[in-house]
Amino acid sequence: MSGLADVIRAEIEAAGPISFARFMDLALYHPEFGYYERRSPVGRHGDYYTSVSAGGLFGELLAFAFAQWGAGLNDGPLQIVESGAHDGRLARDIVDWFRRRGGGRSQIEYWILEPSIARRAWQKETLGPCAASVRWASDWDSLPDCGVQGVIFANELLDAMPVRRWAWDAAAMNWREWGVGRIGDAFAWVRLDRPQSTGPDSSPTGMSDPNEFFQSDASLLAVLPDGFIVETCPAALTWWRNAATRLRRGWLLTFDYGLTFEELLSPSRSQGTLRAYHSHQVSNAVLDRPGEQDLTAHVNFSALRAAGEAAGLKTEHFESQGSFLVRVVGEIERQSGRFGDWTPGRRRQLKTLIHPEHLGHAFRVLAQSRQARL
Ligand SMILES: C[S@@+](CC[C@H](N)C(=O)[O-])C[C@H]1O[C@@H](n2cnc3c(N)ncnc32)[C@H](O)[C@@H]1O
Secondary structure, three states, X not given: OOHHHHHHHHHHHHHOOEEHHHHHHHHHXXXXXXXXXXXXXXXXXXXXXXXXXXXXXXXXXXXXXXXXHHHOOOOOOEEEEEEOOOXXXXXXXXXXXXXXXXXXXXXXXXXXXXXXXXXXXXXXXHHHHHHHHEEEEOOHHHOOOOOEEEEEEEEOOHHHOOOEEEEEEOOOOEEEEEEEEEEOOEEEEEEOOOOOOOOHHHOHHHOOOHHHHHHHHHHHHHHOOOOOEEEEOHHHHHHHHHHHHHEEEEEEEEEEEEEOHHHHOOHHHOOOOOEEEEOOEEEOOOOOOOOOXXXXXXXXXXXXXXXXXXXXXXXXXXXXXXHHHHHHHHHHHHOOOOOOOOOHHHHHHHHHHHOOOOOOOOEEEEEEEEOOOO
């Protein structure tokens, strides 16, 4: 067994079964053995692809879109805050696009929200000369006090946040939480006697209990099959609320795998959306090999959308990555000469980003805005 498996085993030994959110948090983010403490899980030699691993075009298209949105804000530098920047490639592609466009001068204030010291070091290395245009914040409170005027965004951050896993008990008309225990050396699913705290994000406002998830339509519970599984992600909701609160004026957006509330309840999702990636193979064996495979669950876009709107944001776009980027390309074509040549390499990258059979359909974009000054 790996060092991380020993750590998790010891925790279960000491206090009994743990919530899946705790298991996922340790598997991905344990400071010594966590999966994301490794630098290269993304790309051909890693476990999965993201839009960033397709090449620099994704960042260039985002930079173009952000510049358009920034033009409507007028005063002050355009502030861009990225979270989940991993090794800094997307940040480099965006900052570099602005530097080239400004003749070597950056017209933006780029922030990376990054709690991990190790990841900050990778990001600085990847950014190279672009690092001079980037500032780092370890948490939301370290961003400028007056809030952000510009864009707060993430690519595949929220679907990497720890989730809790619940099964519907039709006889008791209640949710039961699935946790993680042990059978011998192996980890196994166990029903928890009662929901467990997973830290600060498990507050009622963080949707720690899926009854909150169903408040909008409790009548659905009467017809939900016994054993139907949903995941909730209090950390993702907390992230979105924090971002919405910090956004003084401008845009908040995320690119993620995800579904709406109705889609999460479709019969084809009765086993939930939790899965593992290892060497580009997807599996349901999420309790195997902790720290050596990626774990992910679909984002609940309805919950994020409602949280943003409750914080005063307007929903501008909720669509596939393909249609979002096609619109950006349409604007580029309209303003010919402001983007750069469509070389064969760039065309190939565009196809990967927008084609429904590649990344265009599976990834979705939720974009909300606050136009008036707070
Ligand atoms: C699936 S990877 C995506 C990486 C990159 N955005 C890309 O598209 O290639 C998720 C990243 O989010 C980071 N992450 C998770 N929780 C975070 C948090 N609360 N703040 C900042 N980064 C976080 C992980 O460490 C990991 O680097």
